[in-house]
Amino acid sequence: MEETRSRELKLLAQKIRLETLKIIASRGNGHIGGSMSIADALAVLYGEVLNVDPKDPLKKDRDWCVLSKGHAGPAMYAALGLKGYFPIEEAYTLNDYRSHFPSHTDRSLTRGVDLTTGSLGQGISEAAGAALGNKMQGIKSYVYVFVGDGEADEGQVWEAAQFAAHYKLDHLIALIDENGRQLDGSCDEVMSHGRGIAAKFDAFGWNVIEVKDGNDVDEICDALLLAKKQEGPSAVILHTVKGKGVTYVEKTGAHSSKPSKEEWAEMLKEAKEKLAAMEGSL
Numbered sequence: 418m419e420e421t422r423s424r425e426l427k428l429l430a431q432k433i434r435l436e437t438l439k440i441i442a443s444r445g446n447g448h449i450g451g452s453m454s455i456a457d458a459l460a461v462l463y464g465e466v467l468n469v470d471p472k473d474p475l476k477k478d479r480d481w482c483v484l485s486k487g488h489a490g491p492a493m494y495a496a497l498g499l500k501g502y503f504p505i506e507e508a509y510t511l512n513d514y515r516s517h518f519p520s521h522t523d524r525s526l527t528r529g530v531d532l533t534t535g536s537l538g539q540g541i542s543e544a545a546g547a548a549l550g551n552k553m554q555g556i557k558s559y560v561y562v563f564v565g566d567g568e569a570d571e572g573q574v575w576e577a578a579q580f581a582a583h584y585k586l587d588h589l590i591a592l593i594d595e596n597g598r599q600l601d602g603s604c605d606e607v608m609s610h611g612r613g614i615a616a617k618f619d620a621f622g623w624n625v626i627e628v629k630d631g632n633d634v635d636e637i638c639d640a641l642l643l644a645k646k647q648e649g650p651s652a653v654i655l656h657t658v659k660g661k662g663v664t665y666v667e668k669t670g671a672h673s674s675k676p677s678k679e680e681w682a683e684m685l686k687e688a689k690e691k692l693a694a695m696e697g698s699l
Contacts, residue, residue, distance in 0.1 A: 485540025486565035538573030582622030631655025
């Protein structure tokens with residue numbers, strides 16, 4: 418990727434981080450860590466890869482983006498708002514009564530959300546179904562789905578993996594957010610994946626592409642372009658940092674956080690300063 422485009426995507430990722438913080442701050446607490454770890458991948462998808470049109474969110478030949486790790490909904494809302502699906506300020510009503518922005522994404526409520534997710538394991542199953550449906554209709558669009566490494570404890574994830582391989586869903590690409598932590602601690606402590614998530618997807622018949630730095634937009638973009646050339650479903654393993662870009666969350670690695678007013682102020686200040694520095698370097 419050319420340097421200018423790379424910088425633009427890094428800038429978009431930082432904007433997603435800042436807006437995600439604003440969205441969660443409007444509620445006072447939420448899943449900051451797992452939202453921040455996928456900000457770079459969301460920037461690559463919505464800034465470079467996806468064939469989508471905010472003016473026509475249901476166009477038949479669009480690419481789909483599914484958030485199986487539904488607790489990262491605020492990051493998805495940030496990406497969608499910055500893409501132009503709705504004024505970003507609308508998402509500052511996160512989880513309020515009658516809000517169109519619940520903590521987990523809902524296609525019936527939020528413009529640009531392709532599938533309703535929340536119960537872990539559900540989203541990748543839906544994504545596989547969508548990919549099969551598109552294939553049966555001769556639609557060549559891609560379905561991208563974010564799956565958490567903690568979420569991959571769920572048996573439903575592996576039922577979907579078996580299904581996708583059996584039906585040779587080569588337009589299904591899973592982005593596995595391997596940030597190493599889940600609700601109750603590290604993934605290795607809570608429920609180890611044995612030889613690793615990559616080995617498990619390989620065993621289920623998927624193409625596996627590992628991204629050493631899953632928070633690097635250039636590496637992510639290269640991996641997604643490679644995945645699109647493969648036959649059968651692909652799993653892009655993103656080795657990410659929980660809370661990436663937010664010092665407070667990186668230190669704790671918390672699944673969900675309820676910062677104090679002072680901590681919120683410091684996080685937002687840090688994000689704004691990083692954004693200003695990046696804008697100044699363009």
